[in-house]
Amino acid sequence: MKSTRWIFLSLTGLAVILTSAYALVTTRTFRTVAQFYTFTQGKNTATTLAGSNLANLAMGRAATSTTAPNQVLALTLPCDFSSASLVVYDQSTAHIVATVANAGDLTPLVQIVTNRDNQIRFLAQFQINHVGTPANGLLGGYLTIAGRLHANRTNGCPEAVAIRLDHDRHDHNFGDQDVPRSVDPDSAHTNLRTGLAHGAGVINAVQNGITNTILIPYGFLSIRGVQP
Amino acid sequence: MSGKKLLLIGAAGLAGFAALTVWAINTANPPRRTTASLTGVAQRPLTQLATIDVLPLNSANLVNLALGRRVGDTNFPKQVLALTVTCDLTAANLIIFDQSVSNTLATLATNLSFDFVQSPIVNPTIAQALGSTNQIVRFIARLQIQPSGSVSNALRGGVLTVAGRAHRDTVTGCLAPVPVHLDTDLYDKTFLLKDVPRQKDRDKASLIDRTGLAQVIGVLDVVADYVTNTVIIPTGNLSIRRSAEIIK
Numbered sequence: 431m432k433s434t435r436w437i438f439l440s441l442t443g444l445a446v447i448l449t450s451a452y453a454l455v456t457t458r459t460f461r462t463v464a465q466f467y468t469f470t471q472g473k474n475t476a477t478t479l480a481g482s483n484l485a486n487l488a489m490g491r492a493a494t495s496t497t498a499p500n501q502v503l504a505l506t507l508p509c510d511f512s513s514a515s516l517v518v519y520d521q522s523t524a525h526i527v528a529t530v531a532n533a534g535d536l537t538p539l540v541q542i543v544t545n546r547d548n549q550i551r552f553l554a555q556f557q558i559n560h561v562g563t564p565a566n567g568l569l570g571g572y573l574t575i576a577g578r579l580h581a582n583r584t585n586g587c588p589e590a591v592a593i594r595l596d597h598d599r600h601d602h603n604f605g606d607q608d609v610p611r612s613v614d615p616d617s618a619h620t621n622l623r624t625g626l627a628h629g630a631g632v633i634n635a636v637q638n639g640i641t642n643t644i645l646i647p648y649g650f651l652s653i654r655g656v657q658p
Numbered sequence: 659m660s661g662k663k664l665l666l667i668g669a670a671g672l673a674g675f676a677a678l679t680v681w682a683i684n685t686a687n688p689p690r691r692t693t694a695s696l697t698g699v700a701q702r703p704l705t706q707l708a709t710i711d712v713l714p715l716n717s718a719n720l721v722n723l724a725l726g727r728r729v730g731d732t733n734f735p736k737q738v739l740a741l742t743v744t745c746d747l748t749a750a751n752l753i754i755f756d757q758s759v760s761n762t763l764a765t766l767a768t769n770l771s772f773d774f775v776q777s778p779i780v781n782p783t784i785a786q787a788l789g790s791t792n793q794i795v796r797f798i799a800r801l802q803i804q805p806s807g808s809v810s811n812a813l814r815g816g817v818l819t820v821a822g823r824a825h826r827d828t829v830t831g832c833l834a835p836v837p838v839h840l841d842t843d844l845y846d847k848t849f850l851l852k853d854v855p856r857q858k859d860r861d862k863a864s865l866i867d868r869t870g871l872a873q874v875i876g877v878l879d880v881v882a883d884y885v886t887n888t889v890i891i892p893t894g895n896l897s898i899r900r901s902a903e904i905i906k
Contacts, residue, residue: 574875646821
């Protein structure tokens with residue numbers, strides 16, 4: 431065999447190894463908008479907690495602050511779907527600036543659909559981190575989130591698809607729905623989405639110096655395009 | 659008043675207080691018959707194809723697996739699922755209650771955490787119907803599935819997050835059923851809370867009273883006919899009904 435052929439084969443092999451290694455170690459960050467219905471003690475009226483409110487509290491700001499629109503809620507996922515994190519991502523510096531919650535024991539199920547992306551169903555049990563300041567912050571709690579995602583057929587990594595292709599016949603029954611722009615604005619006019627999810631949980635938070643337990647009987651998330 | 663008389667009254671008062679306290683804690687809890695309609699998703703176990711199947715599960719299926727029987731077994735209709743919640747609202751458990759002997763057979767899931775908020779508003783319609791005060795409690799419980807069953811059919815573990823609403827008797831503190839036509843809530847549709855239809859999970863007793871409704875999200879590790887599988891529950895409904903001890 432000619433040496434050029436050996437070099438070609440070696441390079442191809444190396445590319446395959448590098449691609450596999452990339453898929454194994456790479457974690458991707460997806461812009462995520464959210465709407466959670468909440469109840470607090472002594473009130474029988476539900477209020478709404480948006481993804482932006484969570485990001486603000488995690489950064490120590492008042493929940494409704496509008497001073498840092500580039501710091502947004504995002505979901506990080508490794509290509510093997512072994513874990514997940516809800517983070518605050520700074521779009522102006524392209525860095526994660528806080529971690530809202532971690533799920534170390536993601537349960538993923540994979541369905542391979544011929545000629546399409548792989549479909550992933552998952553259940554994540556997020557533990558809310560202690561982040562923020564003594565005046566405004568998150569003190570703990572948990573969110574149980576169930577949802578569905580698209581994954582690349584070749585490397586297995588989660589990836590966004592055109593929104594018009596991102597639908598599932600169980601969305602309505604499972605409570606998966608997109609988040610209205612009026613509830614949690616997304617400055618990017620994206621037409622991409624990686625998946626939808628919904629969940630329930632409890633968040634212990636401090637807002638303007640007052641600590642409270644916030645019940646979330648139901649909420650939903652729209653997992654959108656990958657962040658740079 | 660003589661010293662003896664004071665002592666007697668004091669002792670009687672103390673005994674009465676202690677008895678009331680014990681009663682309040684122990685009355686806790688008639689287990690509430692609970693029907694379920696869960697939608698599970700699981701990877702198809704018997705083929706090499708990566709395919710996700712949708713599996714309906716009801717309370718009878720869960721009870722059967724926990725007692726080591728085949729998931730669709732119909733030989734023990736009086737062994738039913740029930741929910742217990744302590745009257746101080748600190749813990750909830752899912753149990754298997756045998757209505758033929760009025761006894762708890764096994765614990766299907768134990769309390770990991772129980773959080774609640776209660777409305778200060780007494781529902782006047784329900785108060786009038788019951789002749790007493792009544793409050794709406796909104797709760798979120800995290801329950802750990804207990805390993806149980808046999809080699810062939812079992813529940814090996816898992817976690818359920820149960821988010822719902824229930825009526826609470828403000829005198830005893832315990833959750834209490836109300837006539838089902840009064841058990842409605844503004845947010846039921848929004849939070850996907852609904853009753854479990856009879857054809858999805860059979861309850862021998864007529865649905866006259868109900869304590870509340872809840873929604874379930876979680877994951878179960880299941881053995882069914884010797885095949886182990888992880889079943890994600892993206893959604894499910896619980897109907898928390900009357901005392902499990904009573905069959906009307």
